[in-house]
Amino acid sequence: MPVMLQAVTEDDEVAPALPQRVLLVENSRTFTNMLREAIEQRLELPVSVASSLAEAAELLDREQGWFLVLTGLVLADGARDQVLDFFVSRGLPTVVVSGVYDEDLRKRALQQQVIDYVLKNTPGSIDYLVWLVQRMDRNRRISALVVDDSPSARAHASALLSLYGYKVIQAADGHAGLKAVEANPSIRLAVVDQEMPGMEGVEFTRRLRAIRSRDKVAVIGISGNNDASLIPRFLKNGANDFLRKPYSREEFFCRVSQNVDQLELIGTLQDLATRDFLTGLPNRRSFLEHSQRLLPQLQAKGQRVAVAMIDIDHFKHINDTYGHEGGDQALRAVAAVVNTHARPQDLYARFGGEEFCLMVPDMDEAEVDHYFERLRRAIAGISVELDGQTLRMTASIGVSYLPAQGDSLHHLITEADRQLYLAKAGGRNQVKRLEDQQVA
Structure with a gap:
């Protein structure tokens, strides 16, 4: 999961909830119980079980929100082809789970x-099916780009990606493909043909990498050309x-899934390195890296910057009274x-221990005072129930608000830390701000 330094605000558009229910149609009770338990425990997706087409039809008609069917082909009230037709005709993504390998089937x-x-x-097989359900679930949140000048080839790859749950964007040439990538940050996968007029696939890939790194978008080159140098060039x-045309559906699915899995693994590792495990906020390292890049940009625009240090009051007393779980x-x-209080342009993090840090750009003095006073009141309004006891807390906030020109991040944080000390010494549960006239 990529690091998000921006808070979600009430004005942000909320995506509609996706269907979550999995239908498992199988006459083997032992296998059914094992697979159902694995999906529900590992993926936290609801699974309903049917042992016949009649039961499946009743469940489908009675419940809403189905997104995937896992079905056997040996059912008391349906032949193999009838079982397949039953689910495919309803437009439900379907996985066949068979006890016998039959190449023709x-x-x-x-x-x-x-x-x-x-x-x-x-x-x-259980592990693979759980992975497959998870992959299909996650695919619905990913956009895939197909760049190919051939309408038939483009439609074929797009249809396969749609079958696997991806939201597909098509482009007939490299220039349109690059515009699509710039306009759609949700694109995580690009399937790119080599032989295109105006811009070949290799050149498209080179230009794409100038705007999207390997950990953001996976690129799969495709071609029917037998030139041995093409794969290393891509x-x-x-x-x-790289995929050689013509490719089978199974190979296409495996290659696509493997590359998206790798993207998600990279995202998970980045998240572990930059996000605080306990609170889910960015950590100190992430805050410093992002703010050090942002500060020169704000300085160039002549914007003022407020940096604040927030410290939970009497945190040791909270731990002593409620235990470390209460502190957590x-x-x-x-x-x-x-997270809720911050604006999209603000940076924030758990700085360590009971301290948090914020960088808030482009506010005047009155706005800064109001912003942090509202944050102080919001923290004072927290109420947490712990084993029949009510945990309440306050916080002290030190703010450094200076013209950004010439100030280093270290200086801004140091001054905010000094103001935090004054807020603590002055009785806690208050905001102290360093003003221009206080600077020698």
Whole structure:
């Protein structure tokens, strides 16, 4: 998950909730119980079970919010083809789970709108199916770009990506593809043909990498050209993978999924390095890196900057009274208030211990005072229930508000720290601000 330094505000558009229910149709009770338990426990997705087409139809008609079907083909009230037709005709993403490997059946199944054909009696089949459900769930939040000048080839790749749940954006040439990437930050995958007029796939990939790094967008080059130098050229110019035309559906799905998995793994590792585990806020390292890049930009615009240090009052007493779990709850509660209070352009982090730090640009003096006083009151209004006791807390806030020109980040943080000390010494639960006239 990428680091988010911006708070979600009430004005932000909230995406509609996605369907979450999984339908498992299978006549083996043992396998059903194992798979259902694995999906519900690992993915926290609701699973409903049917042992026949009649039961499946009743569930589908009675409940809403289905997004995936896992079905066997040996049911008391339906032949193999009938089972497939039943779910495919309803437009439900369907995975076939079979106890017997039948190459002819596998090919017939994959010729229809079926996501995958999985053998249930092989080692690791439960783990693979759980991964597959998770992959299909996550795909719905990812946009994929297909860049190909051939309408038929573009439509084929787009149809496969849509089947796997991706939101697909199409481009008929490299220039349109680059515009699409710039306009859609949700694009995490690009499937790019080599042979295109005006801009070949290798050149498109090179230009794409100037605006989106490898950890943001995975690029898969495709071509029917047998030139042995094409694969290394794609890879050296920033592609993550390569597919030779014609490719099978299964190979396409495996390559796409592998590359998106790798993107998510990189995001997870970045998150671990830059996000505070306890509160979910960016950590000190992340704050310093982002603010050191932002401050010169604000200075160039002539904007004033407020930097604040926030410290929970009597935090040791909270730990002594409520235990470390109570202290953790206090930190999470304050972090939630800071996250909600901050504007999209503000930077904030848990700085360490019971301290938090904010960088707030482009406010006048009155706005700065109002901003941090509202934050102080919001923290004072926190109420956390712990084993029948009510935990309340306050915080002291020190603010450094100076013209940005010539000030280093270290100087701004140091001055905010001094004001925090004065707020503590002055009785706590207050805001102290360094004003221009206080600067020698």
